Amino acid sequence: MLLALLPSSVNGIVYVRIRNERGPTAARAGIQCLELLSHTYFNMRETTQIENIVIFYLQNLSSPAREILLGYLQLHHTGYDIHEDDDDDEDGEPESQFQLKLMSDSVSSDDLRRAQFMDHKQIDYYVIVIDSFEGLQSALDRISATAAFNPRGKFVVLYNNPNDRDSNARLANRALGHLFVGHHSVNVLFAFAIDATSYHVYTGDPYHGATDCGQMKALKVATVVNGSFASRALSTAMINIPKVPPELESCTFLLCTRVAPPFIDLDCSRGLELQIMDLLRESMKFKVNVSCSTMDRGELEPDGSWSDLLGLMRADECDIIAGGFSPDFDVHDAFGSTTLYLQDYYTWFVPAAGPDARWKLLVYIFEPTTWEAFAGVLFVSALVWRLVAHYLPELAAHRELSMCFLNTWSVFLCISANNRPECNALRLLFMGLTLYALNVTTIYTSILITMLTNPPLAYQMDTIEEILASGVPIGGRLDSEDWFINDFADDRLVSEQYNATSEFQPSLDNLQAVVEGKRSLLMSRLYVRNTKYNGLVHGLSRDVLVTQIEMIMEKGFPLLPKFNRILSNLIDMGIMQKLWNDFLYNVTILDRIRAHRALSEADIIAASPEVVLTLDHLQSAFALYGIGMCLCVVVFLLEVLSKTRW
Incomplete structure (x- = not known):
């Protein structure tokens, strides 16, 4: 029909339509x-x-x-x-x-x-x-x-x-x-x-x-037409350029730390983990802004958010967090972490037992069985003295049983005897007993010097069962409580009494409360060793847990793979062990030197190791003498009663 309307010179019609974008x-x-x-x-x-x-x-x-x-x-x-x-x-x-x-x-x-x-x-x-x-x-x-x-x-x-x-x-x-x-x-x-x-x-x-490091910029790398690159070689190279360069001199990352000596010291300028971060920073040439806080690592809240430092990192206020953090399954499900590079040892800390009562020192020199043997020798010697004096022409006073006991006791104490025997046979017994007593006294005196210069300590509480039985409140960090939430009966007892309030966090004030016996804290041995309370508190001989240390970041943190490679190399080359040894020896020794330099002359004199004998030390000697006198009085009374005619 359209052809009929067109001039005779037109042989056909071309239809033009929009290109099909959906075909x-x-x-x-x-x-x-x-x-x-x-x-x-x-x-x-x-x-x-x-x-x-x-x-x-x-x-x-x-x-x-x-x-x-x-x-x-x-x-x-x-x-x-x-x-x-x-x-x-x-x-x-x-x-x-x-x-x-x-x-x-x-x-x-x-x-x-x-x-x-x-x-x-x-x-x-x-x-x-x-x-x-x-x-x-x-x-x-x-x-x-x-x-x-x-x-x-x-x-x-x-x-x-x-x-x-x-x-x-x-x-x-x-x-x-x-x-x-x-x-x-x-x-x-x-x-x-x-x-x-x-x-x-x-x-x-x-x-x-x-x-503008850290700012996302879209970069056009290729044009694809009908399944082919417009420039194949250039496009392939641009697409596969590493997104993270080997050095990041223009980048600054935020390191949020929890104060946890010796990993992060109180002044936020020293610490084992800060030294490790310095090694990473020097390797990749990036910059770090370090901030310190007393916040804990953080836990998953019921609404799905995270608390404390993990919450800050999820809100992009931190790129990396550190501070003696141990691995945790819940955290690893949501966040990334570095290779484990150090170890930390946790145990319960209680007051360190001080020197025992000074009046007991003279008794502690010998074991109880030794004292029992001495008592047996004393009793037998007194009976022999009485038996020998009975068959010799001694004075009547020398034949009394109470007098024999008193003389024997005086000889044992190496003091002057009240009455000396007149017969030679009894004198030989007296001399032999005196030599034996001198030998015992010499040994006793030589050990006494060591005992006075290095007095024994009182009984030291050393098990968690004793801590629980004593009724002392126990607790520690919140992230450490997970170790006790299991099916073991002993751990359940700990979990039921575990406190995670501010009074049970590692701090100098709370360590002072431990010294005073007000509470028992689950803390790092390294942390306590790095404080002035090292030696004033006692860590149980058995470690509660030994855990590895890691840094935490988002799973997509771009430097994490390179961090792990560098940390693995540092461990293989022994650099981590060197940092550890520097802390255990050099830093500890230098800190103690600085502490002693700061002491005044009066403090040095007060801390001198000279032993001053006090009346408490002499209580043992008078106690032993009093026991002997009471024994002699008892024997005398028994003897009087046996000879009295009723």
């Missing part, structure tokens, strides 16, 4: 773009485990994003075996790359967190196809809720929306910033469809800037 050509170009980026960016590492890839399925995608996702998933659901015909794979052998996993937004992020079965093997690669920024947010909310979420994994995000072809730079900045700030991920490629078959590819560059 199979657009879908095929998107699938090829994903294939190309996956093959270029998802580089296989030498590993004994199969690397895995997650393809996220978003419901209600518009066309052609839906067709791109389904086509890509259909190609690879059988195990991701592909044949490459490009220059990098000339032999054409099949290349089995990844284990495929599928996630969907049909399950809420809360349900994923509460899932009973959780795969803890971290995901290596992620592929997400979206048609809106909200779709990316929804996918990341669910991906990050799983235990296998890996912020350092590689992401390929493809955006295709025929109604939006001009916001490539703005949307790339927004998407890359959301992944960087919200999920601490920097290994991201963002492909934006500028038409049906062409894509601009962006990646993040937060750490290469000279003045």
